Amino acid sequence: MKKLALILSCLMLFFVCGCQRDGATGEKASGEITVLTSFYPMYVATINITDGVEGVKVVNMTQPQTGCLHDYQLTTQDMSLIETADVMVVNGGGMESFLDKVIKQHPKLKLIDASKDIPLLDDNPHVWVSITNEIQQVKNIAAQLAEIDPKHKDQYEKNCADYVAKLWKLQGDMHKQLDGFAGKKIITFHEAFPYFAKEFNLEIAAVIDREPGTEPTPKELEETIGIIKSSGIKAVFTEPQYSSGAANTIAAETGAVVYELDPAVTGEAKPTAKDDYLKIMKKNAETLVKALAN
Ligand SMILES: [Zn+2]
Structure with missing residues (x-):
């Protein structure tokens, strides 16, 4: 199915570009x-x-x-x-x-x-x-x-x-690394992972920081702690772009372990960054394997 989609999109690409061959350029x-x-x-x-x-x-x-x-x-x-x-x-x-x-x-x-x-x-x-x-x-x-x-x-x-x-x-x-964890619940830092979770069949049980850039309110923290305690979640995930203060508070209250997931949004914009997305995602997979195996 995916291969068919790939072939179709390549054909479309060819068609679209073919039509535009003599168009204005930038x-x-x-x-x-x-x-x-x-x-x-x-x-x-x-x-x-x-x-x-x-x-x-x-x-x-x-x-x-x-x-x-x-x-x-x-x-x-x-x-x-x-x-x-x-x-x-x-x-x-x-x-x-x-x-x-x-x-x-x-x-x-x-x-x-x-x-x-x-x-x-x-x-x-x-x-x-x-x-x-x-x-x-x-x-x-x-x-x-x-x-x-x-x-x-x-x-x-x-x-x-x-x-x-x-x-x-x-x-x-x-998929080979993560498919065995299908259905597992995770707590992420900000709303960056719904597409990732969907792809690997993980469930985001809560997001620590609902409004990026603002600290979670005591009520939100309390809610997240409640979700972790009631569903037996063992890991919370921070992001390198944000302070891990709130995650540490939650961890101290629940005994959950803090790990880091990277939504691949920071780094030096240099030609050497070519493989950064691949490297970051590979690391995320390794982190999840470690965190969810507990
Ligand atoms: Zn974001």
């Missing part, structure tokens, strides 16, 4: 295209797709430790990066709340919506945290980039296929 007079990515997961996907493609520069807009863009305010530096970009890759799905402003101020900027046609769970924008959706995002970015820059279409398609193959392999390995 190229500058110099021939160089600057692709701006909104945040880290978009950067990692895009440098894989543009790997070795001459004249395409990928720049990440936000700082390495920014993390998710919940309530993110554009800085002066971000504005000037947008000013000089030809193309901007966004996660979409509501992650970039500043997007309307950007579209209004830069009507000529070509936008690539990585979440195009990906169904959202409760308007949650953290789609890239499941491997299935990450694969779809990579295909989406590659297809839209090939429309904007048809000259390098073949290279984008080849890079896309190579990276998708690595993601398929990762997904297969993770």
Whole structure:
């Protein structure tokens, strides 16, 4: 079924790009295209797709430790990066709340919506945290980039296929590691893992920090502690992007052990980040195996 979907989407990609071959491109007079990515997961996907493609520069807009863009305010530096970009890759799905402003101020900027046609769970924008959706995002970015820059279409398609193959392999390995834990309940830090949990049949029993960036209220903490005690949950998961204070409080109250899951949103935006998503997810799988085996 998945193979059929892959073949179909490749055919569609071919058709779409074929039609756009003579369309306008986002190229500058110099021939160089600057692709701006909104945040880290978009950067990692895009440098894989543009790997070795001459004249395409990928720049990440936000700082390495920014993390998710919940309530993110554009800085002066971000504005000037947008000013000089030809193309901007966004996660979409509501992650970039500043997007309307950007579209209004830069009507000529070509936008690539990585979440195009990906169904959202409760308007949650953290789609890239499941491997299935990450694969779809990579295909989406590659297809839209090939429309904007048809000259390098073949290279984008080849890079896309190579990276998708690595993601398929990762997904297969993770299923082997995690399928035995199907139905297990987990407590995560913020609302980043519903797509991941769905993919690996885990159940998110509670989220410690309901509003990213604000500390959970005593009432919310109390509720989470109650859920852990009543369902015998043995592990809580923090995220490297947030303080683990609340998780430690919960752990002290319940005896649950604190582990770390990474939604792959922070890191240095350098060409060496190419395999970061693969590495982070591999580590997440190992952490879950350790945490859920108890
Ligand atoms: Zn988030």
